[in-house]
Amino acid sequence: MVFSSIIFVFVFLPVVLISYYLAEGSGKIQFKNLVVLVASLIFYSWGGMKYLFLLIGLVIINYLCGLMIEKSNRKGLFLILGLSVDIIDLLFFKYMNFIADNLGIVCTKIAGREISFNIPSIALPIGISFFTFQIMSYIIDVYKGVVPAQKNIWRLMLYIMMFPQLIAGPIVRYSDVNREIENRHTTLEMAEAGVKRFIIGFAKKVFVANAMGAMADAVFGLSGQFNSVYAWIGAISYTLQIYYDFSAYSDMAIGLGLIFGFHFNENFNYPYISGSIQEFWRRWHISLSTWFRDYVYIPLGGNRKGKARTYLNLWIVFLLTGIWHGAAWQFIIWGLYHGLFMFIERLGFGKVLKRLPVWIGRIYTGIVVIVGWVFFRADNIEIAINYIKNMFTINLAGFNVDSVLFKFTYLYYFMLIVAIIASTPVFRVAEERFKNKRLAKAGYLILFFITLTYLAGLSYNPFIYFKF
Template sequence: MLLNSLNFIFAFLPVVLILFYVVPGKWKNVVLALSSIFFYAWGEPVYVVLMLFSAVLHYMMGIDIGRKRKRNQSAVPSLVFVVVIDVFILGFFKYYGFLSGAVNEWLGTGFSTSALSLPIGLSFYSFKNLSYIIDVYKKKCEPERDPIAFLAYASLFACMSAGPIVRYADIREDLYTHNVYMSRLGEGARRFILGLAKKVLLADQLSMMISQIQDAGTPMSMMTAWIYLFAYTMQIFFDFSGYSDMAIGVGKMLGFDFQENFDYPYIAKSVTEFWRRWHMSLSSWFRDYVYIPLGGNRVSVPGHLRNILIVWCLTGIWHGGTFNFPLWGLYYGVILIFEKYVWKNLLSRLPGWAANLYTMLLVMFGWLIFMNSSLDAVGKILGALLGFGASSFIDLTAGYYLKTGFLLFAVCILSARPVLKKFSERFVESSAITTVVVYLILFLLSIGGLVFNSYQPFLYMQF
């Protein structure tokens, strides 16, 4: 089931909210756990077993590690065991096709190279559960002994499919207090509608444009190539941030405060700042559980360079099992090293608009690597962007999309910056009536988009 499906919006969510608000406090986690299992089984009836296995494994090993820590016994074997299991499951499902193909090529074997169907949300709930185990090991939180409460955390449907990566320590109190009231319900509903509008009214429209350009199957003009890359740059932001908004909104309706996942990343004035603003739950996860344990920046310069490259290679590998993803990760690792050690002072002296332009160009080229598993395709589009191999500077296709997509592009640019939020806070949300009317219009437009264009899966569900 998808958060942007009519089944979820008009059937699943209302029923869950009613049950959640009606039942006594001690039964609320039961409602959350059962509804989350149903939510996951709706789309993954087989892989729900894998999700439950992960929850049971981390629950039991959390208690085991907590017991050993209290007895001053070494919990390292237990921690290593869980990490190995998690890495094996992730590697098996995400990289089987890639690794079996490599083995066949090197050893002449005949393993099937067909990629396995990736369980929805596998990377997200694996990292979420792993953060719990590591925090218990480091004594940052006590092991959860209530199996229902832990299952509610491990399977929480709001952030199951595409994050944000919610840490147990951040919501443990919420699992027991369940502070829900009308103002929080309203705040959650507004956040959900905003995310739905980002997805349906912006990301999905950009997706159709991208598909049409791809289906044309002819050499792109230079302008068409830039429109194509700009559209993807905006699509992935509004698609992913839209999901995060919806997940955070549903969380608020259920009494949870999830970590923010985006903070206007496209206004960043360096790539380093961009990654402080983009997918913040993943960036902070790698910082806290990989980068800092490796020594962070408290090591020699060669050690620091090593740590950066390891983290960003792993970040790329986390996203997928094709060659472009680790390449994408290393691309950012190298840029961050240069920003840290080579042109840091130069960046600080650039005007704000120039620093932002520098950042956006590097980010857009990064998305070019991210979106294409074929390096040949990357080379052809990159050539067209720079004028090499392009059919012309501008053609009828580019003119058509500039004309028909002008308003969409303008709205995307404004929405990707704080200007609309500031306008909304000053003029729209200053009046309760105006707030209700504006969000009702956004909701109806979004539902209309779902009805007439059908809903599209979120991009990050494939990672």
Template sequence: MVFSSLVFMFAYLPLTLLIYYIVPRKGRNIFLFFINLLFYGWGEPKLIVLMLINIAVNYIGGYLVDKFRDDPKKRKLVLILTCVIDIGTLAVFKYTGMIVETVNMLPFLNLPTPQISLPIGISFYTFQTMSYVIDVYRGDAPVSKNPINFGTYVALFPQLIAGPIVRYRDVAEQLTNRKETLDEFTKGVNLFIIGLGKKVLIANQMGNLSTAMFATTDENGVVGTWVGIIAYSFQLYFDFSGYSDMACGLGNMLGFEFLKNFNYPYISKSVTEFWRRWHISLSTWFKEYVYIPLGGNRKGAKRQILNLIIVWGLTGIWHGASWNFVLWGLYYGVLLIFEKFVFKKVLDKLPSAIQHIYTMFIVVIGWGLFYFTDMSKLGTFLGDLFNFGNGICGEQALNLILSYLPLIIAAAVASTPLAAKLYAKVQNTKYIGFAQTAFVAAVLVLCTASLVNQSYNPFLYFRF
């Protein structure tokens, strides 16, 4: 079930909220636990079994790590075994096919490729549960003594499918002592609808444009190719940040406060800044649980470079079982190393506009690596970006660009904090409450009308 489906918006969510607020406070986590499992197993109930196994393994792991706090060897053994089970489960479901296909590149092997369906959200909730056990081991989070509360944390439906990756220590207090207020609920409704608008009104339309462009790559010309990947860049941002907004909004409706996952990444003036603003929860996870334990920047430049390569290789492979994702991760690892050790002093002296152009040039090309899983198509795409022999802009591409131009401009403006700054200036004026309500209602009506005519519109990050 997806947040942007009419079934979720007008049946599942209202009914869930109605029952949630009828149930006494002490019983709300129990209700949430079971409604979370219903949400996750919608359409494929067998996924619930895998979820329950993950919850049980990590609940027991956290319990034993805490129990053996006076026995370092046993604590460490439990931590290692729990993480091996988590990573092993993720690897089996996500990477078995990729491993077999890679091995089959050897001339004397032809192993059958297993057809294993990827459970939705497994990359996200695996990282959540691993962070819990690690934090309990480090003493950074209290152990959960209530399996229902822990299960509610793992399977909490607002952020279950595509994040943000919520650390247990950030919501431990909220699981047992949260306060649902009308102001928080209203904020959540508004945030949910704004996120819905990002997804339905911008991301889906940018997706239509990028799909149309990439379907006729030979006829696009240089400009058409660039517009196609720029449209995909907007699609990815508004799709994922829209989902994150919807998740945070749903959390507010239930009394939870999740950390912000995006902070206008497309206004960045360096690649380093971009990754401080994009998918913040994932970057934070890799920093805290991989980069710093490897030594971070504390063991000299050579070790720091190695650590960055490892982290970004893992970041790439986390996104998908395909070599283009590994390439994408290493691409950013190399660029971040280059910025830190070579280019930073030069970059800092450049005009802000040049810094921004440089960053977006890097990011947009990076999304090309992210998009094309077929290496031959990726090579063709990279060539088409600069191959003026194919023409400046094909006729069909030009017609598409002109028809989508107002939306492209709107997407560019919406990816900046301009609207937020304007709102901050007028938020205390007399009629702002009415205007805000009218705007949000209009977005909901437009989204609903659009969804009525769409059969399926999954979020892009569902496949990760």
């Protein structure tokens, strides 16, 4: 089930909201938690019951490990046990086929004859990377004494399985919501802010992300050598698609969280206005970058053990960032590619950028990010390299490609302009200065109904980050 679907908007969400606000009227936290937990179980089981049992099993194991970490004198043993189960689960479901395929290639070269490991294709549980990182952060924080172990397994299950952010983030830490799981109340202001945020995300996904995605799919579907203008249009469209697709989900998750009394941290802060790659990663997928900072970079020594160790730690973090996103070499290259520019900026280029006009830094960052997204979007490294060659090889022939030409609609042009403007704080500043609040509320309602009307004519349109 996806947020931008008819079944979610017209059936699931209304039933859950009615049930929740009846529970809210009782004033008892256990009733409110029960509604959200049952809704979360139904929401996730929509993608398959077997994965629901997998997730429940992980919750039980980490619940027990958390209790033992707090009570036992052998805290490290139970931390390692819990983390091992989480990591092995992630490796098996997400990376086993990738490991087997590449191990077969290595063994073939060593043995001089073809060797393959015939492992049946393993289906990827939806959102496995997100909920695994949440579970890991919980037991690590219990080990560090940041939070107490949760004694009530149902409340821990609610934290891990909370449907607003279960599938594609933001990655929520237990320390951010543990008090609200124990006691919370949704005010009218919170509910109103949540509804607005949900509508914004809903419209971003249905209109902007999908329009950009249609163009990106058309261009990336081309093969061989093709028009360099098309190559840039496709890459820019995908750059906008992935931002509006992922940030739309985060907006909707944060909005739903507010409606149910939870405050999730922001996940994006206008990343495409960044003046460096370092700044980009402070603004893009904030919950993931801070997770790696706090649970990998700092424990490895951060920048406290000299320059050489700092650079090594950065490379490790970005290697893991690439691996986290997908079991394919192009994701690893994408992670190392960003690590390379972080390394270059740390060497001194970052200081140079600060002395240059802001627009130069933004153009540099934009080009680096756009080229990087080609690796992210392409099916393999060979296709990505060929695509980038087309971007930087001047070729103005071949404009008569029907599959691309048909995508140049008035809707695409309009959404492209909206996407570029909305990637800056212009609309947010305009809304803050807008005085007529009633008219603003009416505008949100109109936007919601227009989006619903448009959604009715669309086919299934999942979010990009579901596969991570």
